Amino acid sequence: MKRLFIALLVIMATIKGYSQEKRNTINVNGLHTVPTKPVFHARMMVSLNNVYYDSQTMTLDEIKSGYFAKLTKAGISKTNLKENHLHYDLMGYEKDGTILEFTTTSEEAMQEFLNVRSLGVSKLEYTYKTEFTEEQAAEYTKKAFDNAKEKAKKIASKIGKKLGGVTYISDNNTLKRNTTWYYTIPTNSLEYHITVTFELL
Numbered sequence: 780m781k782r783l784f785i786a787l788l789v790i791m792a793t794i795k796g797y798s799q800e801k802r803n804t805i806n807v808n809g810l811h812t813v814p815t816k817p818v819f820h821a822r823m824m825v826s827l828n829n830v831y832y833d834s835q836t837m838t839l840d841e842i843k844s845g846y847f848a849k850l851t852k853a854g855i856s857k858t859n860l861k862e863n864h865l866h867y868d869l870m871g872y873e874k875d876g877t878i879l880e881f882t883t884t885s886e887e888a889m890q891e892f893l894n895v896r897s898l899g900v901s902k903l904e905y906t907y908k909t910e911f912t913e914e915q916a917a918e919y920t921k922k923a924f925d926n927a928k929e930k931a932k933k934i935a936s937k938i939g940k941k942l943g944g945v946t947y948i949s950d951n952n953t954l955k956r957n958t959t960w961y962y963t964i965p966t967n968s969l970e971y972h973i974t975v976t977f978e979l980l
Contacts, residue, residue: 803979804946805934809927811919811971817907818882819889819960824867826876829899839875842899846879849897859883878903886966905960909969913954919971920950927975935979943978 825843847857863878881892893902911919928942935942950973958964 804976805931805942805979806947806974806976807927807931807934809923809925809930809973809975811922811926813911813919813969813971815909815967815969816884817909817966818884819886819905819907819966821881821889821892821905822863822866822903823879823881824870824876824901824903825879825899826867826872826901827874827899828872828876829901837899839877842897843877846895846897846900849895850892853891853895855881855888855892855895906957907960907966908955908957910955916950916952916954919952920948920973923950923971923973924948924975927973928977931975931977935977941980943980945975945977947974947976949974 825839825846827837827839827842830837830842850857850860859881861880861882863880866878867876881889883889883892889905893905932942952971952973956969960966
């Protein structure tokens, strides 16, 4: 019985200490907007599966030749394309085909590429990649921290408290990001988020 009583006292003290710690801290998100120079990447499927007429008489080479001719007319060189037969085969289509990949740092060039329409060709995927160094990441973290600290100060002031030291920082950002390209997502910047916990005094 005595042991049970002591155990209960220890548990209650632990809960009380945890509750006090939670009451005396503030958890905020910090944000820094980073200007970016992304690399754009598009994958097009060139396949007899996309031909709904004359599929018995056409060949994959004819479809590719017609597509390449239109790309050349649009000012896009065939040498800028990379062909990937394996990725097409892994998709499991019955008819012959291939995947063509186009990479550029120019948003205008990517737009021109996507605007080329051709028989047997369909858009498969378009993404953009951003990358920064560990040194840059540390700089972005510091700026996001400053944002979090300013926010926490204002909140603390509103509730009659002062901001103390940092007890926790969480930065889950990766150095490389591969983002699916939607029209609603800006490509010239990205948001760098962190979470910071401060003491409240």
